[in-house]
Amino acid sequence: MHDHKSGRKAADTVQDVILLGNPNVGKSVIFSLLTGKYAIVSNYPGTTIEVAYGTILGSKPKTRIIDTPGVNNLIPMSEDEKVTRDILLSSPAKAVIQVADAKNLKRALLISVQLAEMRVPFVLVLNLWDEALDRRISIDTAKLSELLGVPVITTIATQKWGTDKIFHAIDGAKPGLNTMLYEKSVEESLLAIENELHGDFLISRRSIALMLLSGDVSLKEWLSKNASKDGIKSIEDVVDNASRRFSQNLGYLINKQRLAFVDGILAQVYREEPGFFSKFQYAVARITMHPFWGLLFLALVMYVMYIFVGKFGAGTAVDFLQNTFFGEWINPVLVKFCRSFMPERISDFFVGQYGLFTMAFTYALAIILPIVFSFFVFFGVLEDTGYLPRLTVVSNKIFKVIGLNGKAILPMVLGLGCGSMATLTTRILETKRERIIVTVLLAVGVPCSAQLGVIFALLSAIPIKFFLVWFGMIFFILLLSGILASRIIPGESADFIMELPPVRIPQMWNIVLKTVSRMRWYLKEAVPLFILGTVLLFFMDSLGILRLIEYAAKPVITGLLGLPGRTTEAFIVGFLRRDYGAAGLKSIWEGGLMTPDQLVTSLVTITLFVPCVAHFFITIKERGWRSASLIFMVSLIAAIAGGLLTRMVLLLL
Amino acid sequence: MKKEKIDEALELLWMIMEEGNLNKVEISTLPDHMGCFDPELIEKVGKRDTIAAVNEAEKAGYVVIENGRAGYTLSGESRARDIIRRHRLAERLLSDALALPESEIEPGACKFEHILTEGVTDSVCSFLGHPPMCPHNKPIPRGKCCERFSSEIQPLVIRLKDAEIGVFYKIIFMSSKNTHRLQKISGLGLVPGSSIKVLQRKPSFVVQTGETILAIDDEIVDEIYVKNESGKK
Ligand SMILES: Nc1nc2c(ncn2[C@@H]2O[C@H](COP(=O)(O)OP(=O)(O)OP(=O)(O)O)[C@@H](O)[C@H]2O)c(=O)[nH]1
Numbered sequence: 001m002h003d004h005k006s007g008r009k010a011a012d013t014v015q016d017v018i019l020l021g022n023p024n025v026g027k028s029v030i031f032s033l034l035t036g037k038y039a040i041v042s043n044y045p046g047t048t049i050e051v052a053y054g055t056i057l058g059s060k061p062k063t064r065i066i067d068t069p070g071v072n073n074l075i076p077m078s079e080d081e082k083v084t085r086d087i088l089l090s091s092p093a094k095a096v097i098q099v100a101d102a103k104n105l106k107r108a109l110l111i112s113v114q115l116a117e118m119r120v121p122f123v124l125v126l127n128l129w130d131e132a133l134d135r136r137i138s139i140d141t142a143k144l145s146e147l148l149g150v151p152v153i154t155t156i157a158t159q160k161w162g163t164d165k166i167f168h169a170i171d172g173a174k175p176g177l178n179t180m181l182y183e184k185s186v187e188e189s190l191l192a193i194e195n196e197l198h199g200d201f202l203i204s205r206r207s208i209a210l211m212l213l214s215g216d217v218s219l220k221e222w223l224s225k226n227a228s229k230d231g232i233k234s235i236e237d238v239v240d241n242a243s244r245r246f247s248q249n250l251g252y253l254i255n256k257q258r259l260a261f262v263d264g265i266l267a268q269v270y271r272e273e274p275g276f277f278s279k280f281q282y283a284v285a286r287i288t289m290h291p292f293w294g295l296l297f298l299a300l301v302m303y304v305m306y307i308f309v310g311k312f313g314a315g316t317a318v319d320f321l322q323n324t325f326f327g328e329w330i331n332p333v334l335v336k337f338c339r340s341f342m343p344e345r346i347s348d349f350f351v352g353q354y355g356l357f358t359m360a361f362t363y364a365l366a367i368i369l370p371i372v373f374s375f376f377v378f379f380g381v382l383e384d385t386g387y388l389p390r391l392t393v394v395s396n397k398i399f400k401v402i403g404l405n406g407k408a409i410l411p412m413v414l415g416l417g418c419g420s421m422a423t424l425t426t427r428i429l430e431t432k433r434e435r436i437i438v439t440v441l442l443a444v445g446v447p448c449s450a451q452l453g454v455i456f457a458l459l460s461a462i463p464i465k466f467f468l469v470w471f472g473m474i475f476f477i478l479l480l481s482g483i484l485a486s487r488i489i490p491g492e493s494a495d496f497i498m499e500l501p502p503v504r505i506p507q508m509w510n511i512v513l514k515t516v517s518r519m520r521w522y523l524k525e526a527v528p529l530f531i532l533g534t535v536l537l538f539f540m541d542s543l544g545i546l547r548l549i550e551y552a553a554k555p556v557i558t559g560l561l562g563l564p565g566r567t568t569e570a571f572i573v574g575f576l577r578r579d580y581g582a583a584g585l586k587s588i589w590e591g592g593l594m595t596p597d598q599l600v601t602s603l604v605t606i607t608l609f610v611p612c613v614a615h616f617f618i619t620i621k622e623r624g625w626r627s628a629s630l631i632f633m634v635s636l637i638a639a640i641a642g643g644l645l646t647r648m649v650l651l652l653l
Numbered sequence: 654m655k656k657e658k659i660d661e662a663l664e665l666l667w668m669i670m671e672e673g674n675l676n677k678v679e680i681s682t683l684p685d686h687m688g689c690f691d692p693e694l695i696e697k698v699g700k701r702d703t704i705a706a707v708n709e710a711e712k713a714g715y716v717v718i719e720n721g722r723a724g725y726t727l728s729g730e731s732r733a734r735d736i737i738r739r740h741r742l743a744e745r746l747l748s749d750a751l752a753l754p755e756s757e758i759e760p761g762a763c764k765f766e767h768i769l770t771e772g773v774t775d776s777v778c779s780f781l782g783h784p785p786m787c788p789h790n791k792p793i794p795r796g797k798c799c800e801r802f803s804s805e806i807q808p809l810v811i812r813l814k815d816a817e818i819g820v821f822y823k824i825i826f827m828s829s830k831n832t833h834r835l836q837k838i839s840g841l842g843l844v845p846g847s848s849i850k851v852l853q854r855k856p857s858f859v860v861q862t863g864e865t866i867l868a869i870d871d872e873i874v875d876e877i878y879v880k881n882e883s884g885k886k
């Protein structure tokens with residue numbers, strides 16, 4: 001008989017520190033403080049969808065720390081929650097740092113109880129202490145620490161208040177007191193399951209038994225590796241028996257009993273002064289979700305974005321950089337310099353029509369850079385206020401039409417920043433069906449910031465009716481794709497349950513860091529593609545292939561869409577990046593080669609065009625080859641159909 | 654007791670018909686212990702206790718048996734409906750309002766079904782807000798009181814969707830069939846016993862529990878029943 005109270009493996013080689021907690025409680029802020037590495041911080045649940053790794057500053061020997069997606073329960077209800085639970089199952093942890101929202105202690109303790117059941121050493125960090133104080137909440141941390149049997153500390157991560165205590169606390173991490181007992185028959189079932197689990201696990205057998213009893217299907221794969229065939233069979237029998245014996249779903253029952261236990265702890269440590277906390281933030285929160293004012297507010301937000309990104313970023317800033325900075329100062333000098341000593345062929349490579357400097361760098365740095373910069377600043381502010389999740393409240397009903405719910409607007413809005421990042425964010429959606437539909441919409445027609453900026457700038461120069469045609473067409477095609485996709489793709493639609501963070505005043509410093517980190521990412525990802533595209537165009541042009549392609553594409557481009565042949569170039573580079581394509585259209589338009597009708601047709605086409613290379617690869621990664629290729633084809637067809645439709649509509653107008 | 658046996662038989666038939674949408678039940682296939690037939694008693698009395706009970710019911714004129722298949726007479730059906738209604742309301746009462754452990758709910762309900770008068774049954778029904786489902790998610794047959802819902806009897810328990818905005822209520826029960834949904838919202842702290850407040854109804858429901866603010870679908874709101882926590886604003 002060996003009674004492994006804690007099922008942990010002894011002396012493992014690598015021991016990590018794992019950051020974990022409810023969504024949007026400041027894990028990423030704390031991760032950055034502990035590692036000195038910036039992780040994206042935003043005021044909505046589900047910012048961290050990919051696990052981030054870092055090294056704790058000054059740790060000897062070097063200790064790795066893992067930032068995990070937020071969870072409400074260690075029995076996963078969605079894909080991102082599963083990621084976190086799987087880390088606990090598979091990486092030996094020196095300590096778990098559970099970050100909690102102090103004002104939401106009840107939900108945090110639901111997780112603490114489960115960590116205690118797992119017998120992993122942990123500490124509880126009560127973050128957002130400032131907001132708890134604002135709401136006149138007081139917590140007896142000494143008592144809480146005594147009841148849980150682990151260190152409890154309070155922090156305000158954004159002000160770095162109390163965060164150095166975390167370093168010490170890691171060493172004091174202990175498996176919590178496991179005092180929670182379930183009702184007798186549950187305990188009996190647990191014992192029966194535990195007896196079928198043999199071997200050493202990183203978390204206690206009791207906690208695994210609880211997951212199994214809760215009907216956690218995501219554990220199936222793990223189980224097949226860690227239990228014998230007969231074992232699995234008898235576990236299934238125990239679970240079946242138990243669920244027949246109880247009138248309620250077992251997972252729900254277990255949650256209920258845990259929460260009742262947590263209430264017992266709360267009664268001893270948590271106090272809230274009566275009196276309503278009311279502030280400017282509450283008023284804003286109300287307005288943004290109001291059926292009428294909410295829409296008006298949305299219109300206002302879009303208008304501000306138009307002014308800041310479209311007028312300022314894509315207009316004033318681009319004008320200056322493109323025409324004055326590059327056009328008058330840099331490029332003439334470079335042209336003169338190159339032409340002075342290089343043979344024409346070679347200097348063309350640098351400063352010709354498809355030159356590295358005159359095209360790749362001018363596009364990337366003079367057109368796209370200022371736009372994405374202004375977009376990222378604007379978007380960062382928007383993210384940190386907590387406005388984005390409130391959009392789900394206003395848009396829920398609309399998304400229901402296409403088999404989704406309000407939550408889907410989050411990846412769609414993020415898609416305005418960058419389609420590839422947004423495709424990753426579809427993980428916050430619960431069902432596979434929703435994830436596929438949103439992935440399709442992102443690929444088909446959500447323009448990314450740079451593209452949108454160029455489009456705004458171009459359309460602001462011609463009568464408003466053209467803008468409306470462009471907007472209406474994109475909206476129509478998106479809706480149509482959504483409706484079709486929701487008809488074709490089988491599966492259920494998921495419940496709409498969205499947690500709304502408090503409205504917060506954006507942190508200047510976070511916006512700066514976030515913008516810098518996104519710009520760095522942009523430069524790394526986009527500039528090489530601009531160079532590649534330009535080099536490609538240069539050689540295709542010199543070898544005459546460009547003419548050939550233009551000729552081949554003529555029936556579609558010129559015939560069907562009625563566009564000048566040169567736009568083919570823009571579409572070719574559009575395969576690399578849609579914003580690159582849009583920039584190409586901009587220069588064709590500025591060269592006076594298109595009528596407004598043609599401009600709008602080409603803009604609709606490029607908006608609906610195939611996902612860019614990076615976006616395509618992410619789609620493959622998330623959805624697999626076959627789906628990704630299908631999505632690629634669909635967006636190509638959507639682009640051509642949309643362009644054609646626009647042309648016809650414009651003929652009628 | 655003979656009368657109770659008959660009630661048990663009627664109840665058993667109801668449950669079988671309900672499962673398979675039948676209106677006749679093959680007697681030879683009757684299970685030995687289901688509904689309120691006590692498994693231990695069956696051991697003592699002999700296996701075919703349920704068949705004997707159905708035969709009793711026939712004698713009393715509640716059931717007709719033809720070619721080995723049993724069906725209700727008119728009076729039998731209405732009697733059965735009342736029994737089922739009492740049984741399932743009792744389950745709700747015991748599990749939600751009194752929060753008894755699981756193991757006591759079934760035996761308790763089996764006793765209640767024989768003793769509740771119509772008046773008491775309707776009061777229980779009103780007290781619980783005329784719940785449509787029992788904790789096992791089987792429909793509770795409607796009673797007279799349910800038709801007068803909202804007009805005459807002011808229920809103590811109301812649906813969250815009818816709750817006043819900005820007032821704290823206590824969750825009494827959630828009648829969802831969807832177990833995934835139940836697990837999910839319980840993870841956010843919404844379980845019977847939690848305080849909840851509606852912040853707005855349109856364009857989507859927004860509720861607050863503790864310091865958590867949630868936007869949720871109307872369908873979910875429909876399934877949550879609450880009781881006024883008087884005085885707390
Ligand atoms: N007032 C205040 N705000 C904080 C504090 N800590 C974090 N925040 C803010 O809370 C929000 C969420 O922070 P994140 O670090 O992104 O939270 P997270 O837990 O990593 O979130 P997910 O990755 O979405 O699970 C951001 O807007 C932060 O600026 C704090 O102590 N006080």
Ligand SMILES: [Zn+2]
Nearest residue numbers: 778783798799
């Ligand atoms: Zn009633």
